[in-house]
Amino acid sequence: MRSYVVLLGPPGAGKGTQASRLSQRLGVPHVSSGDLFREHIKSQTDLGKLAEGYMSCGQLVPDEVTIAMIRERLSRADSAQGAVLDGFPRTPAQADTLGRLAGELDGAVRAVVYLRVPDAKLVERLTGRWTCRAQGHIYHSRNHPPKAAGRCDLDGSELIQRDDDKVETVTRRLGVYREQTEKLIEHYRNAGLLLEIDGTQPELAVAGSVMAALKGRLD
Ligand code: AP5
Numbered sequence: 642m643r644s645y646v647v648l649l650g651p652p653g654a655g656k657g658t659q660a661s662r663l664s665q666r667l668g669v670p671h672v673s674s675g676d677l678f679r680e681h682i683k684s685q686t687d688l689g690k691l692a693e694g695y696m697s698c699g700q701l702v703p704d705e706v707t708i709a710m711i712r713e714r715l716s717r718a719d720s721a722q723g724a725v726l727d728g729f730p731r732t733p734a735q736a737d738t739l740g741r742l743a744g745e746l747d748g749a750v751r752a753v754v755y756l757r758v759p760d761a762k763l764v765e766r767l768t769g770r771w772t773c774r775a776q777g778h779i780y781h782s783r784n785h786p787p788k789a790a791g792r793c794d795l796d797g798s799e800l801i802q803r804d805d806d807k808v809e810t811v812t813r814r815l816g817v818y819r820e821q822t823e824k825l826i827e828h829y830r831n832a833g834l835l836l837e838i839d840g841t842q843p844e845l846a847v848a849g850s851v852m853a854a855l856k857g858r859l860d
Contacts, residue, residue: 643748
């Protein structure tokens with residue numbers, strides 16, 4: 642049976658950082674809706690051209706497009722045991738679809754890890770973030786600097802800043818999170834799936850808290 646673990650939290654909470662670690666620990670793919678859109682933008686597909694307009698101003702890409710992309714991704718052979726979902730779902734419609742889709746694929750959402758971080762820290766994290774061009778490995782100028790300036794420790798590729806990490810766009814993304822995504826915390830709490838984690842701890846401590854909270858949930 643497929644197991645899905647969702648990482649939920651505001652922009653900059655550390656979803657990508659923790660999802661990457663968790664997917665290695667669990668041996669299932671890290672499925673990030675934001676990364677999938679960025680790949681489409683890089684390849685200049687029709688979906689990428691559409692998504693770019695929304696992402697550059699910090700708005701959500703429409704549900705039907707996002708849902709179709711995730712449905713296709715979760716149906717691939719490498720997701721036969723499940724996935725760690727990062728950035729999806731982000732709206733009630735996406736959450737409902739995920740529940741149905743998991744059932745269709747003979748699986749279930751096992752846990753929703755909510756990373757709690759106050760706004761002031763989020764802005765500092767996003768404006769200091771650097772991401773590797775080749776595979777999206779994540780760094781921070783102060784909290785997690787690379788060993789050699791401007792180069793990824795893991796694959797040596799160039800580190801770049803995301804277009805939507807400018808202060809004005811970050812502020813818009815936080816507003817969109819409050820309006821459209823924050824309500825999922827209550828939704829998943831009521832469903833008995835929410836695991837609330839203090840995301841202000843150092844990266845390794847957050848990872849430890851996530852593993853401890855997941856204990857017994859994935860058997
Ligand atoms: P997406 O790429 O999903 O961005 P996001 O949700 O805004 O989240 P981020 O990737 O910015 O942050 P994160 O929580 O992953 O933090 P990270 O680990 O990188 O989405 C981008 C856009 O795509 C959206 O705005 C929307 O337009 C579109 N989109 C995506 N999904 C969609 C959907 N489902 N529906 C519709 N539209 C969608 O960490 C951030 C920084 O903090 C890094 O520098 C890191 O090194 C540092 N850091 C991490 N953890 C710690 C720690 N514990 N202590 C100190 N620093 C830390």
